[in-house]
Amino acid sequence: MQLNGLWLLCADGVVRPVIRGEVLAGDGARIQTLFLIDTGADRTVFSANIFTALRRLPLTQTEQLGGVGGRVTAVLVETQIEIQRDDGGIAVFRGQFAALTDPEALDMSVLGRDISNLFAVIVDRPRDLICLLGQQHRYVITKQ
Numbered sequence: 001m002q003l004n005g006l007w008l009l010c011a012d013g014v015v016r017p018v019i020r021g022e023v024l025a026g027d028g029a030r031i032q033t034l035f036l037i038d039t040g041a042d043r044t045v046f047s048a049n050i051f052t053a054l055r056r057l058p059l060t061q062t063e064q065l066g067g068v069g070g071r072v073t074a075v076l077v078e079t080q081i082e083i084q085r086d087d088g089g090i091a092v093f094r095g096q097f098a099a100l101t102d103p104e105a106l107d108m109s110v111l112g113r114d115i116s117n118l119f120a121v122i123v124d125r126p127r128d129l130i131c132l133l134g135q136q137h138r139y140v141i142t143k144q
Contacts, residue, residue: 002086002137003119005037005130010108017123017130019111021083026055030082033109037123037130041112044081044097045074050109051099054079072105074098081115 005019017037022030023046031053035044046054056077080094093115100106119132120139133139 001091001119001134003083003091003132003134004086005132007125007128007130008034015125016108017125018108019083019130019132021081021111023050023054024080024082025053035081035111036108037116037121038110038112039116039121039123041110043112043114045106045110045112046077046097046099047106047109048100048103051075051077051101054099072100072102074100 003019005017007015008018009015018034019037020032021035022032025031031050033046033050054077056079075098076096077099078096080092081097083091083093085091095114097114116132119134120137122129122131122133122139124130
């Protein structure tokens, strides 16, 4: 399985590695979102605007998540994330994911290691490449 991302120029002028996905809302709709590829994030976290759009009741009231910006309050939601594979199929990740409730806490959802650990993650800015490789895909590093 191969999932391709892209380098995105964000509103603050910084280019970041992202992957496009859809999250299943409570009414069956699919909410399109970008996920920041964060190799340091322990878990996948939805931004507050995605959490609101999902219209799903949280499984827990609150829990604390920590990061570079300090601690923030989050809830857990059960849903699925869908990401298009390079062969046209869809990779589906079902589970309980953290969601922030404060719109100021996170401006983009984060794809964390709860999902990325299933893949070899290639984040290559000089070659303009973002790629998650799994199952029958592999890569080779050679010296030129």
